[in-house]
Amino acid sequence: MRIKEHPILGTIKKGKKVKYYYNGTEMEGYKGESIAAALHAEGVMVHRYTSKLHKPRGVFCAIGRCTDCVMIVDGKPNIRTCMTLLKEGMYIETQYGISGKEVWQ
Amino acid sequence: MIRYDVIVIGAGPAGLSASIEAAEAGMKVAVFDENTRPGGQLFKQIHKFFGAKEHKAKIRGFRIGEELLAEAEKLQVDVHLNAAVIGIHDFNSIAVVENEQVSFYKAGNLIIATGASENMVPFDGWTLPGVIGAGAAQTMMNLHGVLPGKKVLMVGSGNVGLVVGYQLLQAGVEIAAIIDAAPKIGGYGVHASKVARTGVPFLLSHTILKAEGEEFVTGAAVVEVDSKFQPIKGTEKHFDVDTICMAVGLSPMSQLLRIAGCEMKEMGGLVPACNEYGETSISGIFAAGDVAGIEEASSAMVGGRIAGAASALRDGFIMQGDFEEKYKALKESLNQLRQGMFCKENRGKTDMTATEEGIPLSNSLLEKGYLLEKEIIKFPGVKKKAGVHPIIECTQNIPCNPCQTACKFNCISIGENITALPVVIEDSKCTNCGMCVASCSGQAIFLLNEDSEDGFVSITLPYEFLPYPKKGVKGIALDRSGNRVCEAEIIGLRTAEAFDHTALLTMKVPSEFAMSARFFTL
Numbered sequence: 299m300r301i302k303e304h305p306i307l308g309t310i311k312k313g314k315k316v317k318y319y320y321n322g323t324e325m326e327g328y329k330g331e332s333i334a335a336a337l338h339a340e341g342v343m344v345h346r347y348t349s350k351l352h353k354p355r356g357v358f359c360a361i362g363r364c365t366d367c368v369m370i371v372d373g374k375p376n377i378r379t380c381m382t383l384l385k386e387g388m389y390i391e392t393q394y395g396i397s398g399k400e401v402w403q
Numbered sequence: 404m405i406r407y408d409v410i411v412i413g414a415g416p417a418g419l420s421a422s423i424e425a426a427e428a429g430m431k432v433a434v435f436d437e438n439t440r441p442g443g444q445l446f447k448q449i450h451k452f453f454g455a456k457e458h459k460a461k462i463r464g465f466r467i468g469e470e471l472l473a474e475a476e477k478l479q480v481d482v483h484l485n486a487a488v489i490g491i492h493d494f495n496s497i498a499v500v501e502n503e504q505v506s507f508y509k510a511g512n513l514i515i516a517t518g519a520s521e522n523m524v525p526f527d528g529w530t531l532p533g534v535i536g537a538g539a540a541q542t543m544m545n546l547h548g549v550l551p552g553k554k555v556l557m558v559g560s561g562n563v564g565l566v567v568g569y570q571l572l573q574a575g576v577e578i579a580a581i582i583d584a585a586p587k588i589g590g591y592g593v594h595a596s597k598v599a600r601t602g603v604p605f606l607l608s609h610t611i612l613k614a615e616g617e618e619f620v621t622g623a624a625v626v627e628v629d630s631k632f633q634p635i636k637g638t639e640k641h642f643d644v645d646t647i648c649m650a651v652g653l654s655p656m657s658q659l660l661r662i663a664g665c666e667m668k669e670m671g672g673l674v675p676a677c678n679e680y681g682e683t684s685i686s687g688i689f690a691a692g693d694v695a696g697i698e699e700a701s702s703a704m705v706g707g708r709i710a711g712a713a714s715a716l717r718d719g720f721i722m723q724g725d726f727e728e729k730y731k732a733l734k735e736s737l738n739q740l741r742q743g744m745f746c747k748e749n750r751g752k753t754d755m756t757a758t759e760e761g762i763p764l765s766n767s768l769l770e771k772g773y774l775l776e777k778e779i780i781k782f783p784g785v786k787k788k789a790g791v792h793p794i795i796e797c798t799q800n801i802p803c804n805p806c807q808t809a810c811k812f813n814c815i816s817i818g819e820n821i822t823a824l825p826v827v828i829e830d831s832k833c834t835n836c837g838m839c840v841a842s843c844s845g846q847a848i849f850l851l852n853e854d855s856e857d858g859f860v861s862i863t864l865p866y867e868f869l870p871y872p873k874k875g876v877k878g879i880a881l882d883r884s885g886n887r888v889c890e891a892e893i894i895g896l897r898t899a900e901a902f903d904h905t906a907l908l909t910m911k912v913p914s915e916f917a918m919s920a921r922f923f924t925l
Binding site for chain 2: 332345381
């Protein structure tokens with residue numbers, strides 16, 4: 299769900315196409331956009347599950363305040379995906395509690 | 404430790420303006436911002452701003468951001484990005500996280516311009532993915548070009564809800580409704596009207612009950628509330644939406660001021676107690692913009708300039724006389740923005756019934772987002788004239804006047820008082836140039852040509868959607884409420900650099916719809 303042509307902004311300028319991995323699946327996004335934006339464009343809504351009630355969470359404020367959108371990025375948990383820019387080859391995983399799924403279960 | 408004359412925290416409209424003013428005075432200035440890009444929220448604002456020329460009225464927010472950045476760069480302001488300020492100590496030293504390390508900087512003056520964060524109302528399901536802040540919607544679509552969703556319920560009818568609602572429509576998102584627990588629309592009538600005429604319904608005295616869905620939002624339930632904001636049983640409504648957008652106010656992000664030990668007060672959230680120059684209870688620590696009290700970007704820019712100039716005066720970079728002259732002009736500019744129906748003194752007032760000119764306010768506008776035809780004809784911007792002439796549907800006293808200078812043929816007058824309603828001058832000659840239509844940030848000006856022989860009139864309206872309808876295309880004219888009223892044929896489409904992405908669409912409709920047809924759809 300990307301905007302191709304905008305009445306005010308014209309053609310949306312994007313950086314170089316980059317490949318990244320979302321839970322092991324290869325995906326494409328653009329350099330310079332946030333991880334959250336790249337995932338949202340691909341329809342990914344759930345970024346993590348809470349540790350006690352296992353409730354899904356996703357992008358909420360998109361400006362680094364709420365920390366709802368944190369994920370495991372290149373093995374590091376609690377990375378604010380709205381504030382972190384997408385890079386080639388990034389490995390992005392759904393966060394369960396404060397770690398990966400295996401540990402959580 | 405690196406030392407500056409001024410450290411500004413926050414590279415938004417207030418912070419950048421403060422840094423420009425201080426750097427112009429010859430100070431060595433650094434700006435710190437935790438974001439990867441400067442500009443704060445300015446680069447997400449794609450609408451034309453209100454105000455007068457000195458407030459950069461009729462310029463789109465992101466262009467103002469570009470202008471400020473270019474100015475700051477020219478003055479060699481040191482802009483540190485990805486740099487989160489986490490502490491202030493010993494009055495004038497800051498601790499900053501940069502590259503995952505803490506570093507320290509010192510300055511004779513600190514200007515804190517950290518802005519605001521969005522408020523939230525908790526409700527059943529409010530943590531579900533798909534419930535987002537209005538700012539998040541703007542970030543997604545206007546910065547990254549990513550659609551926040553396909554169909555949105557907007558919660559909140561203040562200017563943020565209305566402006567973001569309109570921007571969602573521009574991006575191609577459908578809006579199910581705009582709801583608000585208050586009985587009246589909170590934002591400018593002109594903002595509401597440009598959304599209403601596209602067919603978006605307003606549900607006032609309605610609150611959100613529930614975000615539906617297991618993993619993410621699949622729908623929303625809303626309910627009507629009584630005068631005490633209690634839900635009325637049996638009035639529940641359901642919307643099939645994938646996104647619920649929350650625009651329920653802002654709170655100052657004043658934590659750093661508290662850390663610094665500034666005296667605080669309650670004003671829609673904790674704000675620092677400041678003097679007229681933005682200086683807090685601690686000499687040399689200033690606050691500017693939303694962190695000093697929620698307003699909007701235009702006044703934040705002026706507040707930033709005042710704080711920048713005051714810090715320059717404090718350290719002797721400018722003379723007292725020069726400062727006073729500067730301050731007088733800036734204060735006057737700020738006062739202009741703080742007038743009218745939506746100013747602080749009038750906020751939340753429920754007993755306002757008429758404009759400054761004595762014209763009754765439209766309840767339809769306040770409750771449904773549009774004026775009735777019988778109401779609109781009472782306003783001084785709406786006159787019956789021969790030939791092409793502007794119809795100005797600007798009906799609230801707001802600080803904005805670009806239309807009167809946009810018309811080079813003296814058809815439009817507002818006068819000295821910036822909040823006065825625009826008047827169409829009786830014996831003036833409109834040339835159909837369209838500059839007034841494009842200059843109106845509220846998109847409230849139309850050009851009407853009632854001279855017709857074949858029973859048709861032409862209406863020119865501001866249009867900011869893609870694709871543009873081509874000349875000769877037949878479609879449907881909508882009235883102010885978004886209802887279909889008649890067939891319409893596009894007989895002209897004008898775009899120009901001077902119009903700044905507001906296209907002027909001219910449609911031909913039967914003459915009986917001259918005063919009701921205000922939008923076009925296929």
